[in-house]
Amino acid sequence: MEKIILCIKGVPKPGTVKVDPSTHTLKRDSLELILNPPDRQAVEMAVRLKENYGFKITVVTMGPPNVIPFLKEVYGIGADEMVLLSDRAFAGADTLATSYVLAEAIKKLSPYSLVVMGLKSIDGETSQVPAETAALLGLPSITNVKTIVKEGNNWILIRQTEYGEEELELEPPVVASVLPEVFDYLRPPSLKRLLEVKEKDPLVFTAQDLRLSPEKLGLNGSPTQVVEVFEKKFEAKGQVVEGEPSFLVEKLISVLEQKGIIHP
Amino acid sequence: MIEKKNLEELEKGSLLAFGEIFNGKIHPSAIEVLTPLKELGLKLDKKVVLICLMDNFKSFQDLEVLKKSVADEVWMVCHQELVHFKDDLYAEVLIEIVKTTSPYGLFFPATSLGCALAPRIAGKLNLGLCAHVNYLEVEDGKIVMVRPTYGENIIAKLILKTTPVMATLSIGAFSPSFGEKEPKFFEVAMPEGFNWASKIKVRKFKPSVKQPNRLSTAKVVVAGGRGLKSKENFEKLFELAHMLKAEVGATRPVCYEGWVEEDRMIGVSGVTVRPKVYIGFGISGALQHTVGMENSEFIVAVNTDKEAPLVKMAHLALIGDASQVLDLLIKKLKK
Numbered sequence: 059m060e061k062i063i064l065c066i067k068g069v070p071k072p073g074t075v076k077v078d079p080s081t082h083t084l085k086r087d088s089l090e091l092i093l094n095p096p097d098r099q100a101v102e103m104a105v106r107l108k109e110n111y112g113f114k115i116t117v118v119t120m121g122p123p124n125v126i127p128f129l130k131e132v133y134g135i136g137a138d139e140m141v142l143l144s145d146r147a148f149a150g151a152d153t154l155a156t157s158y159v160l161a162e163a164i165k166k167l168s169p170y171s172l173v174v175m176g177l178k179s180i181d182g183e184t185s186q187v188p189a190e191t192a193a194l195l196g197l198p199s200i201t202n203v204k205t206i207v208k209e210g211n212n213w214i215l216i217r218q219t220e221y222g223e224e225e226l227e228l229e230p231p232v233v234a235s236v237l238p239e240v241f242d243y244l245r246p247p248s249l250k251r252l253l254e255v256k257e258k259d260p261l262v263f264t265a266q267d268l269r270l271s272p273e274k275l276g277l278n279g280s281p282t283q284v285v286e287v288f289e290k291k292f293e294a295k296g297q298v299v300e301g302e303p304s305f306l307v308e309k310l311i312s313v314l315e316q317k318g319i320i321h322p
Numbered sequence: 323m324i325e326k327k328n329l330e331e332l333e334k335g336s337l338l339a340f341g342e343i344f345n346g347k348i349h350p351s352a353i354e355v356l357t358p359l360k361e362l363g364l365k366l367d368k369k370v371v372l373i374c375l376m377d378n379f380k381s382f383q384d385l386e387v388l389k390k391s392v393a394d395e396v397w398m399v400c401h402q403e404l405v406h407f408k409d410d411l412y413a414e415v416l417i418e419i420v421k422t423t424s425p426y427g428l429f430f431p432a433t434s435l436g437c438a439l440a441p442r443i444a445g446k447l448n449l450g451l452c453a454h455v456n457y458l459e460v461e462d463g464k465i466v467m468v469r470p471t472y473g474e475n476i477i478a479k480l481i482l483k484t485t486p487v488m489a490t491l492s493i494g495a496f497s498p499s500f501g502e503k504e505p506k507f508f509e510v511a512m513p514e515g516f517n518w519a520s521k522i523k524v525r526k527f528k529p530s531v532k533q534p535n536r537l538s539t540a541k542v543v544v545a546g547g548r549g550l551k552s553k554e555n556f557e558k559l560f561e562l563a564h565m566l567k568a569e570v571g572a573t574r575p576v577c578y579e580g581w582v583e584e585d586r587m588i589g590v591s592g593v594t595v596r597p598k599v600y601i602g603f604g605i606s607g608a609l610q611h612t613v614g615m616e617n618s619e620f621i622v623a624v625n626t627d628k629e630a631p632l633v634k635m636a637h638l639a640l641i642g643d644a645s646q647v648l649d650l651l652i653k654k655l656k657k
Contacts, residue, residue, distance in 0.1 A: 193445030281450025
């Protein structure tokens, strides 16, 4: 059976990221993780392809063991196999060091005919990992994908850019990143599958399992270096007006008149 | 006619920028990103080069725009296979140029094509790549890049250990500028054995039916956030925008909620605006949004929360329910 590799990521829940003012580093203890929302679109895409063509889905994520619940959630939605890429040496990886681990893991999971990922993660928002991983695998990458169908042996993908929609044809395998907002309905995990996965553990690949070069891993293997992080603080600088809505609107209208936006 | 040059004859160690061309027209972001690169170029004593890939020079319509740009040189690669954007082929052309001319920097506007192309090159050449940079500076002879991160009110300063320094630059974050001296134009002759094949076959193209919005150049922006509470309320912004000759902007959460399309998103992964007047309805002001509007001339915030960052940065803050104020404002303006 042909295989789809589905990559997902656990990201900090918005609002839980804080900077430690003394060390200028991120406070890890306040972090709460969620499944990266754009990845849900990739999950839905993979599960629809499975329904239509009978693929097997292998869901892959990189991170410490606290991301296992997301693998199980995706299993509940329809994945068939779970793989966790976990090693202390992976910590602090930028997109290149992350893509290196993903690409090596994907090679080990060969053969496959499609790799799907979300367009971007909501923490780094780089949208680099799909294309970077594809480049390392020597495969074509198509970003901003809204539709994927098979025609004979080939993939037909529709990519949306600001200019319009392109219909592309490629031989497998291909790496695709799925546009957010493609699917209005994202199916929830099924209870049956969630019960089934309770007893299952993901396959774990460490750096050694993948025979990775230590100098390409984690913080040290990352060419992108953070010199400083700081929190932006705002000081009140303008006029603050309180009162009934009608009073506020009067104030706003007079400002719009002053600025020449509307004319009395 | 423009002079032809082989790869080996091109200036080495420069700052290169990708000039995105579609249908014979240059994307405005190409002119924007030249502004900070020119400043870096002067500080670091490097030439600034715009690279344009196209199918044929005759179909290029924006030569006059490029003549007025601040680039020192424009390198054009013309080949019939470049008629459509193909990620793998476009990346290979740029990789070949990078390998031969060893640039000091390689920059892309963060358009969807720029974001598709840059990581392919970084991956293939094992280079670091910064995303959504909105400020660049030189410290100790090194390029330091600044970007908001973690989708919160957190800013990161980054450097790269690899050369060329690579980054995608936020759209609208830099103003276009114009040079006094016309850049030198060269057509780049790719090496004899260069492989123009792509694994991507473009079968069909359907151009966008809707006109791109004019958000980034609007004089007045009315933006809405989650404080408007519903899609229905949000949509009233379009009525207001019509009355004020304004454009409608949005925060990331409401775009993800599906209240409005993502091309209206202001901020890190969206558009940067600098209108005369910006009015934010029910927007608390996460950095993700505010980096995209903080240079507005006059900022109005309408929010119930006095402590919200946007309320603090506003020139005029109206403390109240955003949807009530919006309703009433529309009603009064109708009179």
